[in-house]
Amino acid sequence: MSQLDPGVQIKRRTMSRRQFVSTFGSLIGLILLIIIMYALKPNFLSTSNIRNILRISSINGLLAVGMTFVVLTGGIDLSVGAVMGCAGMYSAYFAQTSMNKHWMVAVLVGVGMGLIIGTFNGVCVSYFRVPPFVGTLGSMSIAKGLTFLLTDAKPIPSLSTEFKFLGGGNIGGWLPTAIVIMLVVLAICFTLLYKTRYGRYIFAVGGNLNAAHVSGINTKRIICSVYIISSVLAALAGIITSARVTSGVTSTGDGYETNAIAMVVIGGTSLAGGRGRLWGTIIGILLLQCLTNGLDMLGVNTYYQMIIKGFVVIGAVMLDGLNAED
Amino acid sequence: MSLVEMSGIRKSFYGVEVLHGVNFQLKAGTVHALMGENGAGKSTLMKALAGVHRFDGGVIKIQGKPADIYSPSDARSLGVAMIQQELSPVEELSVAENIFLGREPVKMGFVDYKQLYRQTEKLLDSLNLNMNPRTKMKALPMAEQQMVEIAKAISQNAHIVIMDEPTSSITNREVESLFRMIADMKARGTGIIYISHKMDEIFRVADEITVLRDGGNVGTWKKGEIDTEQLICSMVGRELKSQFPKVEVTIGEPILEVRNLTLAHQYEDISFTLHRGEILGFVGLIGSGRTELMNSLFGITQPEKGKILLEGEEVTFKSPRDAVTHGIAYVTEDRKGKGLVLPMSICHNTTLPSLRKFTKSGLLQRRAEGNAVTRQVSSLNIKTASTLLPVKSLSGGNQQKVVLAKWMMTEPKIIIFDEPTRGIDVGSKAEIYKIMCDYAAQGNAVILVSSEMPEAMGMSDRILVLSNHRFSGELRRSEFSEEAIVQMQFKHMISRRNDDDRSDVK
Ligand SMILES: Nc1ncnc2c1ncn2[C@@H]1O[C@H](COP(=O)(O)OP(=O)(O)OP(=O)(O)O)[C@@H](O)[C@H]1O
Numbered sequence: 013m014s015q016l017d018p019g020v021q022i023k024r025r026t027m028s029r030r031q032f033v034s035t036f037g038s039l040i041g042l043i044l045l046i047i048i049m050y051a052l053k054p055n056f057l058s059t060s061n062i063r064n065i066l067r068i069s070s071i072n073g074l075l076a077v078g079m080t081f082v083v084l085t086g087g088i089d090l091s092v093g094a095v096m097g098c099a100g101m102y103s104a105y106f107a108q109t110s111m112n113k114h115w116m117v118a119v120l121v122g123v124g125m126g127l128i129i130g131t132f133n134g135v136c137v138s139y140f141r142v143p144p145f146v147g148t149l150g151s152m153s154i155a156k157g158l159t160f161l162l163t164d165a166k167p168i169p170s171l172s173t174e175f176k177f178l179g180g181g182n183i184g185g186w187l188p189t190a191i192v193i194m195l196v197v198l199a200i201c202f203t204l205l206y207k208t209r210y211g212r213y214i215f216a217v218g219g220n221l222n223a224a225h226v227s228g229i230n231t232k233r234i235i236c237s238v239y240i241i242s243s244v245l246a247a248l249a250g251i252i253t254s255a256r257v258t259s260g261v262t263s264t265g266d267g268y269e270t271n272a273i274a275m276v277v278i279g280g281t282s283l284a285g286g287r288g289r290l291w292g293t294i295i296g297i298l299l300l301q302c303l304t305n306g307l308d309m310l311g312v313n314t315y316y317q318m319i320i321k322g323f324v325v326i327g328a329v330m331l332d333g334l335n336a337e338d
Numbered sequence: 339m340s341l342v343e344m345s346g347i348r349k350s351f352y353g354v355e356v357l358h359g360v361n362f363q364l365k366a367g368t369v370h371a372l373m374g375e376n377g378a379g380k381s382t383l384m385k386a387l388a389g390v391h392r393f394d395g396g397v398i399k400i401q402g403k404p405a406d407i408y409s410p411s412d413a414r415s416l417g418v419a420m421i422q423q424e425l426s427p428v429e430e431l432s433v434a435e436n437i438f439l440g441r442e443p444v445k446m447g448f449v450d451y452k453q454l455y456r457q458t459e460k461l462l463d464s465l466n467l468n469m470n471p472r473t474k475m476k477a478l479p480m481a482e483q484q485m486v487e488i489a490k491a492i493s494q495n496a497h498i499v500i501m502d503e504p505t506s507s508i509t510n511r512e513v514e515s516l517f518r519m520i521a522d523m524k525a526r527g528t529g530i531i532y533i534s535h536k537m538d539e540i541f542r543v544a545d546e547i548t549v550l551r552d553g554g555n556v557g558t559w560k561k562g563e564i565d566t567e568q569l570i571c572s573m574v575g576r577e578l579k580s581q582f583p584k585v586e587v588t589i590g591e592p593i594l595e596v597r598n599l600t601l602a603h604q605y606e607d608i609s610f611t612l613h614r615g616e617i618l619g620f621v622g623l624i625g626s627g628r629t630e631l632m633n634s635l636f637g638i639t640q641p642e643k644g645k646i647l648l649e650g651e652e653v654t655f656k657s658p659r660d661a662v663t664h665g666i667a668y669v670t671e672d673r674k675g676k677g678l679v680l681p682m683s684i685c686h687n688t689t690l691p692s693l694r695k696f697t698k699s700g701l702l703q704r705r706a707e708g709n710a711v712t713r714q715v716s717s718l719n720i721k722t723a724s725t726l727l728p729v730k731s732l733s734g735g736n737q738q739k740v741v742l743a744k745w746m747m748t749e750p751k752i753i754i755f756d757e758p759t760r761g762i763d764v765g766s767k768a769e770i771y772k773i774m775c776d777y778a779a780q781g782n783a784v785i786l787v788s789s790e791m792p793e794a795m796g797m798s799d800r801i802l803v804l805s806n807h808r809f810s811g812e813l814r815r816s817e818f819s820e821e822a823i824v825q826m827q828f829k830h831m832i833s834r835r836n837d838d839d840r841s842d843v844k
């Protein structure tokens with residue numbers, strides 16, 4: 013008991029094979045997937061394909077990272093896809109060349125949409141005790157409605173060049189802006205979750221709400237905040253997507269919430285709250301994105317892809333279940 | 339022939355062996371006490387018998403036949419019932435539904451609720467329990483939840499009943515009805531395994547005593563072959579000096595004054611003053627309003643009337659956070675519900691209310707945190723391989739110590755202990771009492787809520803007695819006697835009984 017950090021040793025010495033598989037299962041799956049894809053299609057690991065995978069991962073990943081915060085408190089955010097579409101449209105609206113506004117304005121409008129919807133979600137769930145599933149289902153519909161209202165469901169073309177750089181541009185000519193944004197977000201989120209009181213409180217609230225409250229934590233504020241984080245990150249993803257496809261499209265983000273939840277769950281975060289890890293989510297993101305990309309390259313029909321992905325999600329959660337030592 | 343014969347039982351968690359080949363025998367119609375320090379392996383051994391844990395090695399024979407126990411339902415069909423140390427009620431279900439969970443009386447494929455409630459009523463009556471079978475579990479205080487758990491085990495008509503600290507959160511009155519039940523069961527030939535840290539109980543009920551230490555057998559004795567001192571010595575492996583290291587301290591100026599505090603149906607018109615250096619005991623029967631009062635002193639609930647003065651200034655606590663920032667700590671009675679975040683590590687649980695101290699420019703100082711936790715863990719003698727393990731991997735008593743550690747860590751001015759030594763072994767109890775005394779002697783103040791008379795009388799400078807939600811008496815240390823306390827506990831009960839009678843007539 014006198015060593016500073018005896019836990020690290022314990023882990024190394026005593027992890028059974030079963031625990032190893034359940035802890036690193038997704039990572040092993042990801043590595044196997046990459047090897048298999050490389051064997052079948054050496055092009056899979058070409059620089060341009062890797063860059064492509066990472067760029068798309070960054071966009072989807074923003075949603076999954078935000079979702080991780082929500083799921084850790086024991087909640088769920090079904091509105092992220094709709095928020096993404098909504099923020100994408102509103103920022104595109106202000107980024108039209110005809111509007112002649114600075115690109116920052118467009119970004120701020122998009123992020124602002126995320127902030128508003130996120131706060132709405134958070135207040136509903138924490139202060140008014142609306143179950144997260146219901147509350148965010150409602151705001152999903154609200155956000156969709158707002159999206160269609162803006163232009164009567166018509167796409168928004170011809171965006172300013174500076175704005176488009178956010179999605180399609182490469183910093184230094186080779187590093188996609190989206191990836192840089194994602195890396196910055198990840199750095200912030202890792203710090204928040206593991207290096208601040210706030211992060212610790214998130215785990216406590218998800219693990220035992222009563223005990224967290226009695227320990228003097230403002231549990232309502234913590235719960236409210238995770239929905240804001242989730243929505244703002246979803247808004248960011250929407251802005252990047254609009255910039256990338258060079259127009260605002262109302263269908264942006266449709267169905268992305270299920271993807272985000274799948275990534276979080278593959279990463280080993282428990283939907284019951286209180287248990288999980290951010291690096292797991294990153295692996296979940298890469299695993300699903302590599303799978304999609306690889307199956308596309310192999311020319312597998314989308315419908316088969318859906319079936320395969322369904323099994324992957326379930327399989328990952330089964331592996332994780334092994335971790336529950338009796 | 340033995341009813342149960344366990345030999346060479348081994349069990350590991352996360353690759354660490356906690357039972358190293360333990361032997362245990364239970365004879366029909368007897369009570370066999372299982373004793374040992376916190377973390378000795380008592381619960382783990384019994385969970386192997388009840389099918390909760392798969393054991394890794396050894397043999398269990400029931401009535402001479404090797405038994406394959408792979409799950410709790412295997413154990414149940416072999417006639418084994420267990421009252422678990424950690425209560426696990428289905429909070430949203432009623433008392434009756436909890437008791438008959440999975441074996442509800444059925445009529446034409448549907449649960450026969452009439453029958454269910456009638457059977458439950460009969461059972462509760464036989465246990466002298468005065469509660470409504472339709473009440474939801476979550477509405478019951480800890481003690482009554484525990485009685486429901488006991489009723490549940492008894493109702494299974496098992497011939498092997500394991501009781502893992504059944505009396506840890508009930509008062510003497512309920513203990514008496516439990517002991518009557520035990521006598522009945524013995525007469526019917528049932529074998530009972532009884533785990534407890536309360537010495538007086540052990541010597542009253544046990545026919546045989548087996549002591550475990552660090553996952554191995556120390557020995558087995560028949561009733562009368564061993565006395566309290568020898569027993570303690572065999573458990574802790576050394577001699578224990580005085581149990582209550584109470585020292586005289588000078589009582590300082592008032593730190594907390596409570597004036598006419600009232601919350602309907604919970605406590606009425608409570609006034610008292612707590613001084614620096616003082617340990618103020620609160621006793622009362624279950625339902626007397628002790629815990630409810632403490633909840634209000636800590637901001638979990640808000641009083642309707644009256645005021646609280648802290649160091650002379652009036653304060654209102656809208657939430658526990660306000661109380662914590664004012665330097666109050668509250669070791670809650672219910673460690674699983676309000677005390678611990680079970681999936682979190684020991685370290686993170688310990689620093690949860692005091693995390694601010696380990697933050698510098700917004701970032702956690704993990705090294706400082708780890709060091710402080712390690713110090714606290716060794717001063718309370720918490721038995722664990724690593725502070726990074728989840729707190730739920732600890733034995734019951736060690737979990738309780740984490741709750742203590744967590745609140746000591748906040749360095750409060752006032753600390754409220756609600757049944758602080760629940761499930762804690764004799765050796766550690768003495769250490770905790772010492773910590774409590776030292777802490778008060780430093781000019782802080784302690785409120786001690788306890789159902790254990792020796793504890794309340796051994797530690798308190800003054801005792802306040804609550805009866806039926808009201809204040810019923812105060813005793814100074816020189817006036818302490820069990821009789822006086824018991825009398826005060828019932829003071830307002832008589833009149834309530836009369837009230838009840840009247841309302842029946844109407
Ligand atoms: N689920 C678990 N995972 C890991 N370790 C465990 C688990 N359950 C028990 N242990 C370890 O096994 C040892 C024995 O625990 P057990 O609960 O049997 O003790 P006990 O004798 O019942 O103590 P107490 O008097 O505190 O209830 C302890 O060191 C504990 O940390």
Ligand SMILES: [Mg+2]
Nearest residue numbers: 381423733734
């Ligand atoms: Mg135990």
